Amino acid sequence: MADSVHLHRRGVLFILSSPSGAGKTTISKKMLAADPDIAPSISATTRPMRPGERDGVDYHFVDVETFKQMAADGEFLEWAHVFGHRYGTPRGPVEDLLAAGKDVLFDIDWQGAQQLYQEAGPDVVRVFILPPTMAELERRLRSRGTDSDEVIAARMARAANEISHWDGYDYVLINDDVEGCFDEVKAILRAERLKRRRQIGLIGFARDLIRSVPEADKKL
Ligand SMILES: Nc1nc2c(ncn2[C@@H]2O[C@H](COP(=O)(O)OP(=O)(O)O)[C@@H](O)[C@H]2O)c(=O)[nH]1
Numbered sequence: 480m481a482d483s484v485h486l487h488r489r490g491v492l493f494i495l496s497s498p499s500g501a502g503k504t505t506i507s508k509k510m511l512a513a514d515p516d517i518a519p520s521i522s523a524t525t526r527p528m529r530p531g532e533r534d535g536v537d538y539h540f541v542d543v544e545t546f547k548q549m550a551a552d553g554e555f556l557e558w559a560h561v562f563g564h565r566y567g568t569p570r571g572p573v574e575d576l577l578a579a580g581k582d583v584l585f586d587i588d589w590q591g592a593q594q595l596y597q598e599a600g601p602d603v604v605r606v607f608i609l610p611p612t613m614a615e616l617e618r619r620l621r622s623r624g625t626d627s628d629e630v631i632a633a634r635m636a637r638a639a640n641e642i643s644h645w646d647g648y649d650y651v652l653i654n655d656d657v658e659g660c661f662d663e664v665k666a667i668l669r670a671e672r673l674k675r676r677r678q679i680g681l682i683g684f685a686r687d688l689i690r691s692v693p694e695a696d697k698k699l
């Protein structure tokens with residue numbers, strides 16, 4: 480009984496944003512590995528592939544013309560310019576995942592979070608991850624070893640602007656210890672899944688519980 484109730488649930492559109500290097504990719508990967516009920520939205524981007532990235536897994540890497548055509552055809556739920564490149568969330572896969580009963584994880588910036596919130600409103604949960612200090616943020620960007628000094632400088636310059644949008648989020652976490660931050664993200668998702676408005680199956684379940692009470696007892 481309880482299992483079938485929990486199956487009937489509106490999917491969560493779970494957004495993780497942070498300044499570059501604060502750890503959202505690390506946290507996303509841990510979530511996806513730990514929880515089969517949440518799947519990633521794989522964005523399209525015009526930025527070059529980094530070493531170790533895979534097309535169709537980390538991003539769909541496309542050229543500017545392809546991206547523009549996809550945008551013109553309405554294929555994106557949202558898209559934005561970030562660090563001089565275009566990034567967008569393809570609509571179809573998100574709709575398919577939600578229809579299949581999955582929650583969807585989005586690693587998108589504050590512009591994407593705003594647009595998605597306008598599209599999907601209360602189904603969206605917005606989580607912002609802060610670094611413990613700006614010095615640590617720079618250290619992480621360097622330790623990742625994927626970006627040139629110039630790109631790192633550009634990301635640091637943009638970080639303050641991104642952090643200034645922290646108040647557009649439902650939850651704000653500090654990623655000091657990665658396991659601690661991961662635990663907090665898991666707790667948020669768990670609680671959000673239990674929200675009454677997402678538990679569509681509970682409507683009938685609660686009604687049946689009330690009906691099962693003998694009329695005589697209801698008068699007591
Ligand atoms: N609006 C929007 N932002 C995205 C999308 N995909 C990625 N981003 C954001 O673009 C920024 C740059 O991403 P990336 O180049 O992978 O670098 P990262 O910051 O190291 O993860 C990050 O803030 C991402 O969250 C998308 O589809 N839409």
Ligand SMILES: Nc1ncnc2c1ncn2[C@@H]1O[C@H](COP(=O)(O)OP(=O)(O)O)[C@@H](O)[C@H]1O
Nearest residue numbers: 499500501502503504505619623654655656657
């Ligand atoms: N809590 C943490 N403590 C130390 N290093 C971290 C922590 N979280 C992430 N990192 C490291 O910092 C770097 C940037 O993390 P990443 O997840 O790629 O950030 P983002 O996706 O936000 O750009 C990576 O090398 C990652 O292993």
